[in-house]
Amino acid sequence: MKRFFGPVQMAEPRVSDAEEELFGGPLRYDMGWSHHEHAGLDLTMMSALRSMPALVGATLRMAWSADRRALLAVAVSEIGQGIAAAVGLLAVNAVMHALLAGSGDAPQRLHALLPGLLAAAAVGVVNSALSAWSTSRAGRLEPMVERIATTQYLAAAASVELEAIDDPDFRRLVDVAQYGPGSARRMMGACVAALNGLISLVTTAGVLAVLHPVLLPMLILIAAPRGWGAMRVAQERYVSVMSWIEHVRAARLIGNLLTERSAAQEVRLHAVGAFLLSRYQRMAESAEDEQERLASSKALTEWVAAALSGLALASTYGAMFWLITAGHMSLAIAGTAVIAVRTGSASLGGLVMNINQLHEESLYVRDHGRFLDQAARRVIPEGGDPVPERIGEIVLDRVTYRYPDRDTAALDQVSLTLPMGSVTAVVGENGSGKSTLMKVLSGLLLPQAGSLRWGEADIGGLDRSQVFERVCLLTQDFQRWPVTAAMNIRLGRPAQAATPQDLQPSVDYAGAGPVVARLPDGLRSLLARMFRGATELSGGEWQKVGLARTHWRGSTSRADSVLIVDEPTSALDPEAEIEAFDRIRRLAAPNRAVVLVTHRMSGVRHADRIYVLNHGRLAEHGTHGELMAARGRYAAMFDAQAAQYAPDAGIPNPAAPPVVDPA
Numbered sequence: 216m217k218r219f220f221g222p223v224q225m226a227e228p229r230v231s232d233a234e235e236e237l238f239g240g241p242l243r244y245d246m247g248w249s250h251h252e253h254a255g256l257d258l259t260m261m262s263a264l265r266s267m268p269a270l271v272g273a274t275l276r277m278a279w280s281a282d283r284r285a286l287l288a289v290a291v292s293e294i295g296q297g298i299a300a301a302v303g304l305l306a307v308n309a310v311m312h313a314l315l316a317g318s319g320d321a322p323q324r325l326h327a328l329l330p331g332l333l334a335a336a337a338v339g340v341v342n343s344a345l346s347a348w349s350t351s352r353a354g355r356l357e358p359m360v361e362r363i364a365t366t367q368y369l370a371a372a373a374s375v376e377l378e379a380i381d382d383p384d385f386r387r388l389v390d391v392a393q394y395g396p397g398s399a400r401r402m403m404g405a406c407v408a409a410l411n412g413l414i415s416l417v418t419t420a421g422v423l424a425v426l427h428p429v430l431l432p433m434l435i436l437i438a439a440p441r442g443w444g445a446m447r448v449a450q451e452r453y454v455s456v457m458s459w460i461e462h463v464r465a466a467r468l469i470g471n472l473l474t475e476r477s478a479a480q481e482v483r484l485h486a487v488g489a490f491l492l493s494r495y496q497r498m499a500e501s502a503e504d505e506q507e508r509l510a511s512s513k514a515l516t517e518w519v520a521a522a523l524s525g526l527a528l529a530s531t532y533g534a535m536f537w538l539i540t541a542g543h544m545s546l547a548i549a550g551t552a553v554i555a556v557r558t559g560s561a562s563l564g565g566l567v568m569n570i571n572q573l574h575e576e577s578l579y580v581r582d583h584g585r586f587l588d589q590a591a592r593r594v595i596p597e598g599g600d601p602v603p604e605r606i607g608e609i610v611l612d613r614v615t616y617r618y619p620d621r622d623t624a625a626l627d628q629v630s631l632t633l634p635m636g637s638v639t640a641v642v643g644e645n646g647s648g649k650s651t652l653m654k655v656l657s658g659l660l661l662p663q664a665g666s667l668r669w670g671e672a673d674i675g676g677l678d679r680s681q682v683f684e685r686v687c688l689l690t691q692d693f694q695r696w697p698v699t700a701a702m703n704i705r706l707g708r709p710a711q712a713a714t715p716q717d718l719q720p721s722v723d724y725a726g727a728g729p730v731v732a733r734l735p736d737g738l739r740s741l742l743a744r745m746f747r748g749a750t751e752l753s754g755g756e757w758q759k760v761g762l763a764r765t766h767w768r769g770s771t772s773r774a775d776s777v778l779i780v781d782e783p784t785s786a787l788d789p790e791a792e793i794e795a796f797d798r799i800r801r802l803a804a805p806n807r808a809v810v811l812v813t814h815r816m817s818g819v820r821h822a823d824r825i826y827v828l829n830h831g832r833l834a835e836h837g838t839h840g841e842l843m844a845a846r847g848r849y850a851a852m853f854d855a856q857a858a859q860y861a862p863d864a865g866i867p868n869p870a871a872p873p874v875v876d877p878a
């Protein structure tokens with residue numbers, strides 16, 4: 216009994232040994248689904264009904280804002296179908312009366328039932344026309360609702376602070392909310408189906424109540440077991456999805472690794488392919504076992520529901536038999552009642568299923584709503600003071616920044632000054648905080664302590680979009696946009712239209728001329744491997760395109776600005792590297808401060824000022840000469856690299872002086 220009527224238990228999945236081996240244990244999703252967990256276990260008829268008005272309201276509001284005429288059309292056609300169903304039943308009743316309770320011989324009776332038959336046929340035609348109208352209008356609304364929800368999602372994701380994107384909790388929310396728009400679309404369809412079911416149920420129930428008062432409770436008795444069965448199956452499926460989602464994902468991840476281009480070399484060379492394939496199989500098989508268990512459970516539940524419903528149907532027919540023989544019900548009414556009970560129980564069963572689907576989809580729509588709320592709280596504020604045309608310098612004063620999921624600060628009380636027209640270099644070992652410093656400088660991350668001033672103004676009060684306008688950022692992992700070469704450069708300042716001639720100076724500046732010349736269609740060539748006819752560039756060639764983009768962005772602004780270049784030469788050969796550093800230095804102009812972050816010490820010696828970071832703190836700063844004379848961390852790093860490139864070194868010299876920590 217408990218198996219059928221007790222709460223649905225969330226069984227601990229029995230995962231494959233392959234998952235243990237690869238991931239160190241069963242995978243868990245620590246957010247998003249856990250919210251569903253609660254909702255899922257509460258997936259009872261009452262909770263489904265309680266949450267219905269708010270959920271339906273939210274979806275209908277979206278549909279209303281998308282196309283109110285289409286929504287009204289759906290409502291009118293659904294109500295029309297309900298009325299048509301009632302009229303159809305009354306017509307059937309008239310036919311029954313003429314057939315079973317009428318007087319006269321057979322031809323006369325047949326003649327008498329003609330009007331009823333014609334009415335039933337006309338109602339059928341009207342009903343199907345209304346149904347087609349509703350389908351076409353709902354078909355228009357569904358993609359619109361999905362588009363609105365997707366646009367909301369994408370706009371919110373693109374407008375939050377970078378800190379939110381770095382926050383793992385928020386990232387997971389971004390992850391789960393992506394299913395919201397699809398669910399909103401399906402909710403729209405389920406809303407229409409539920410409305411249809413509800414109206415036809417109400418009208419059928421009305422007709423039954425008119426025919427005989429005892430028929431209505433009997434209708435409920437027949438449909439209730441099927442409704443319970445549908446609810447129970449959905450509940451079991453949902454709980455299973457929740458407990459299995461991570462395992463299914465893990466299997467899919469392994470599958471993807473076998474086909475991904477980035478893993479292709481190791482898959483072959485290290486024979487990872489066969490190894491992962493066998494793990495994939497074992498993981499997929501354990502998920503199949505769960506599917507099988509679910510299907511058997513569904514079959515059993517539905518069988519019990521059908522048996523209970525059949526029992527109720529048999530007792531209804533028994534009761535009708537008794538009513539007829541006792542003279543409380545006419546044969547004609549009984550005939551109509553049989554048809555109405557069948558229609559009504561189908562409507563009720565369908566309605567329960569639709570409400571169930573609405574509830575299930577709403578869990579994802581709710582995640583979408585939660586994401587929009589969170590995103591609104593973490594959005595980059597609009598407005599603020601304008602950034603003056605001339606700022607003179609950018610000053611970082613004892614700035615501290617710690618990533619949300621870290622205990623130690625990535626930047627700890629760092630101060631530096633960037634005068635316009637100067638070249639500043641920032642060096643330091645891996646993880647010393649250089650990239651974080653660049654994100655703070657460019658206004659992408661806000662200091663948690665200390666201040667960042669653009670001229671006299673603190674960044675906190677400035678219009679951030681204007682600050683971004685003044686920043687050119689070229690990072691090591693700059694975006695390789697899957698568009699044409701020309702568009703890749705133009706996206707440095709997309710609002711500005713550009714012909715290939717306009718972009719040519721930037722191409723020349725970056726030394727990308729030979730790269731473009733080798734492309735099949737010059738600047739119009741598509742640089743996206745995933746599309747047919749596209750060309751793929753090497754890492755070094757891409758860096759030249761990136762440099763051209765940076766130049767294009769810089770050349771389209773006359774106001775004081777900052778150019779930040781983070782490891783610009785990592786993929787360049789030594790000759791190209793020297794040229795690139797030279798080009799970057801030449802980008803310094805009276806209206807521009809250049810900041811260069813690099814591990815290549817040869818590239819920084821000509822900088823006006825060099826800052827050395829160590830574990831998020833400023834270790835020392837000065838010119839190349841001053842820092843070499845100080846014989847500190849910078850001098851040690853410089854000597855270590857110089858030794859590797861010494862003419863007699865040949866190959867990297869293992870005996871090169873280690874970088875000593877003077878601290």
Ligand SMILES: Nc1ncnc2c1ncn2[C@@H]1O[C@H](COP(=O)(O)OP(=O)(O)OP(=O)(O)O)[C@@H](O)[C@H]1O
Nearest residue numbers: 381618621625643644645646647648649650651652
């Ligand atoms: N998005 C992030 N979330 C959490 N921690 C981060 C994030 N980015 C960087 N960190 C941490 O902050 C510290 C500084 O990292 P940062 O990337 O600024 O160093 P870096 O000097 O640029 O390193 P590299 O030379 O390797 O590029 C490191 O401990 C790093 O692990």
